[in-house]
Amino acid sequence: MRAGADRRRGYPAGEARRERILAVALQEFAENGYRGASLARIAERAELSQAGLLHHFRSKEHLLTAVLDHRDELDLRRYDLGGVRTGADALGVLVDVVEHNSRVPGLVQLFTVITGEAVTADHPGHDWARRRYRRLRGEVTRALGRAVESGEFRAGTDPEAHADRLIAMMDGLQNQWLLDPDRVDMAAVFRGYVDDLVALLRP
Structure with a gap:
């Protein structure tokens, strides 16, 4: 006892x-x-x-692996786009994520360093990075696709292509922000990009 x-x-x-x-x-x-x-x-x-x-x-x-799994748990909660009602709401979730990341530079630096190293197939984070990008690309693509089907975004929109561009914008801004945080307002630039994209995709 x-x-x-x-x-x-x-x-x-x-x-x-x-x-x-x-x-x-x-x-x-x-x-x-x-x-x-x-x-x-x-x-x-x-x-x-x-x-x-x-x-x-x-x-x-x-x-x-344990550190990356811990980050994945946080990401899964933040990138939950399945329950949002509109395409604009889904993009708003991504804006919220970028704003959150601007407050946790250590996590952003970890992600940037590990994903940069993980491009080599023998790196222990390689499979994690590939799975993460596939999951995020799929989530964003599905959210944009639902917006096209509902008529919120115009017909002919390519959800997957825009998902790739959004992810590239997020990662590119993170690199610039980490290198020069006094010059680059990551959250503000990404918010402006999303606002422009929503205006472009409206019927």
Whole structure:
């Protein structure tokens, strides 16, 4: 009975330690990329021994996967376009995401660094990046397609082509903003692009 109680008391502490490791690893991967990141440095920053770190995450690749999975969970909630009523609302969700990203530069830097590295097929984040783009492209394409079918956007609109352009705009702005945040207002530029696009696509 006592041992079970101890385990129950220890579980939240273990979860808190795991969350701490993920937060530190996110920062390390964002600053140095996957190949430049160091398990020893992550352990030191998380105030653990390297053996203690490997108790929670058995390898550097496993740790990266856990960090990316955590980001995916956040993205799935933010990029939920299935319940929106109109095409303009769907594009408004993307504007909200960009505005949110402007407040979390560490996450944006992680995404930019990892996806840049992940273009090589042997990178452990390669499959994650490809799945993410396919999912996002599909979500945006379906939302725009529903707007065309309902008559909100004009007939002849190519939903997939506009989805590709929207994603390219988001990622390109993120790169410019990370390099020169004082000059580039990522949220304002993207909001203006979406406003122009909605005006263009109206019948």
